[in-house]
Structures are given as C-alpha cells and as structure tokens.
Amino acid sequence: MTTDKKTRILVVDDDADTARLVRDWYREKPVEVIEASGGDEGIRRAQSDDPDVILMDLMMPGTNGFEASRRLKADPKTRSIPLVLLSAQRDARTKAEGFDEAGIDDYIVKPFEFEELDARIRAMLRKGVVLEELHELATVDELTRLANRRVFTRRLHEEWIRTARYPAPLSLVMLDLDDFKRVNDTHGHPAGDRVLREFALLVAGGARATDLAARYGGEEFALILPHTDRELAFRVAERVRRAVEEQRFVVDATPLRVTVSAGVATVSSAADLGGPSDLVAIADKALYAAKKTGKNRVVVSDSRQA
Numbered sequence: 001m002t003t004d005k006k007t008r009i010l011v012v013d014d015d016a017d018t019a020r021l022v023r024d025w026y027r028e029k030p031v032e033v034i035e036a037s038g039g040d041e042g043i044r045r046a047q048s049d050d051p052d053v054i055l056m057d058l059m060m061p062g063t064n065g066f067e068a069s070r071r072l073k074a075d076p077k078t079r080s081i082p083l084v085l086l087s088a089q090r091d092a093r094t095k096a097e098g099f100d101e102a103g104i105d106d107y108i109v110k111p112f113e114f115e116e117l118d119a120r121i122r123a124m125l126r127k128g129v130v131l132e133e134l135h136e137l138a139t140v141d142e143l144t145r146l147a148n149r150r151v152f153t154r155r156l157h158e159e160w161i162r163t164a165r166y167p168a169p170l171s172l173v174m175l176d177l178d179d180f181k182r183v184n185d186t187h188g189h190p191a192g193d194r195v196l197r198e199f200a201l202l203v204a205g206g207a208r209a210t211d212l213a214a215r216y217g218g219e220e221f222a223l224i225l226p227h228t229d230r231e232l233a234f235r236v237a238e239r240v241r242r243a244v245e246e247q248r249f250v251v252d253a254t255p256l257r258v259t260v261s262a263g264v265a266t267v268s269s270a271a272d273l274g275g276p277s278d279l280v281a282i283a284d285k286a287l288y289a290a291k292k293t294g295k296n297r298v299v300v301s302d303s304r305q306a
Contacts, residue, residue: 006030007125010051012042012068013086014060022055025114039063043071046078053124055117056104058087058094066102073103082124086110141215143193144200152214152222159226160276163269171225171233171266174283175203175240178259178295180219183251191251195258198249206240222283230266230300237262237298245296259296263287266301 007030011019014037023033034049036042039056040063046054054072058065065085072078084106085098098104106120141148147155156172163170177183177199184192196219203221207213212224223240225233241260248255263286265279273279282301290299 006032007053008032008034008049008051009121010034010036010042010045010049010054012036012039012045012054012060012065013057014038015057018055018057018086021114022117025118039065039068042068043078046072046081047075051081053121054081054083055121056083056085058085058089058098066097069098069102069104079103082106084108084120084124086112141200144197144215146200146204146221147212147214149214149216152212152216152224155212155214156224156276156279159224160279162226163267167269168227169229169266169268170279171228171230171264172279172283173223173225173233173237173240173262173264174216174280174287175221175223175237175260175262176287176291177219177244178261178291180258183256183258187251187256194251195249195256198247199244199258199260202243202247203240206236206243208236211236228266229268230264233264233266234298234300237264241296241298261287261290261295262298263290264298264300 009022009026009031011022011033013019016035016037019033019035026033034045034051036045038060042054042056045051056065056069065087069083069085072081072083082105085102085104086108087094088110090109095107098107105124108117108120139148139151140146159170177195180192180195183195200215200221203223204213207223210226214222214224216222223236225236228236241262244258244260247258249258250256263283265282265286267273267279286299286301290297293299
C-alpha cells in the first residue's frame, strides 16, 4: 500500500495464525493489524478502534462471521467499514448468503494468496474513501461546511422524539443575515460566498458541543439546542448576533459591516406542539418580527411554550 496514512486492518478469526500472517505480509508497510478472536470481540473492536477494513472469518465458535457481519452492517457507526469475509467454503450458496443476508463487501476463499488479499483490501479501501465522500456530500453544506438542510431536518426530528420520550426543553434558533442581497448586488456573489463562510464560522463558534449548527438555505441558518430553555437559547442567539456585529468582513480589501437577525422558539415538551415543523414555524415567525422591528436583534417567541 502506498498511502502515507497508517491503515488499520481488523482481523477477526479464532485462528491467531491469520492475524500473524497478515501482520507479516504488511510488516514493511504503514499498516496496523488489530486482532479479535471471535465475533463478539470483533464487533467491540470495530466499534472502539475504527478500522479501515475488516477481515472476518466465517466459521468461529459462538458468534460466527455471518452474524457478526450482520450486526456490524446494522450499526450506523460501523456499517460503512468495508468487510471481507474469509472462508474455506467455496460454494455459491455460502457466498450469496454473505452478500445478500450479511451485507459483506467481498469474499475470499481460504487458503488465499496474499497478493489477492492485498488487491482486495486496496479495492475495499478505495470503496471506503468513496463512501466517505458520498456521505459528506449528503450531509455537509458544500459552501459553509456546516450540516445541510437534510441533516437539520433529521436531527430536529430525533430531538423531537427524545423530548417526547424524556420531557425536557428543546429550542430552535433561526438566523438570517440582514440585507444580504445588497452584499451580492454591490460586491458580487464570490464576495457574498466569503461572507457566508465567515458567518458560518461565527454560528458554529456560538454553538455548544451538544448543539447542531446548520445552513437552512441561502443566507438563513439554524441552531438546534437540546435541553435548552428559552432564556439560555436567547443567550446563545445573542452571542452569535453580537459576534457578527463585531466582526469586520473583508470584501475587496474593504471592511464590511454585516448584521444578523434571529428568532428563538422553545418547547417544553413535544406534546405541546403538533410536530417539529411547528417549532420551525414559531422560530420563523420570531425571526420575521426581528426583521420587521429593526433587524440586528434577537426576538424570542412570545408563545406560551417554555
């Protein structure tokens, strides 16, 4: 392998010789071989050690390779790790079960030639990179590198369900740059994009570790604040508003003053509203009020919600 990054291979096999032979083969390469002697241990190591590829023996005592593979592919944390099943069985039915039911990515018959194994691992690593890139395209806003609208919608739904199950306040902040069209019209869209990227950094900087900062669309952004009441949500939004007001966005070597308006909505329990879209509507209404009453301010919804 010709990568500078150290590749981590997890070998799950009750025969320790398999891991030893793999380690010997890659001795002069930037490869770390992790061992697990059974299916359950292999699942734990995959979850904790974040390998780049997994070599899974089929026949093992206890949890066999099929069952371990099924569980790994069912777990969002490990499902994208390329998994190669190793087996002495050559029949098509076994291979089909591996691909169709266990969700494996490749199948190698024992005993195997290491040149073939190396080629398969290389292919799996390339596949892993492609899957990671596809995942990023599906979840990250290309311009600002914040979560995109799809992730925002999914996360808000998840937090809504959590609030319904374990009642706790949930807040949403909607933010919109004031008079942003003027920036694009006066300085051009590339300058507008730079402002959006800098603004995104300020939004992310104002968020806490448990919050989600997302680009909702255009110059509108959002913060999902779990376990956060109205007063604390206002403080988070005000921190972002003040940071934007104090920031000098440089466009064409000229400092540019930009401001942001924000609307805050809080619900004490999901039972108080019909669904997460209602929370978005309340936050949007508060944002509209901020715009209407002078901009560069935070308005908290005056609804009866917590």
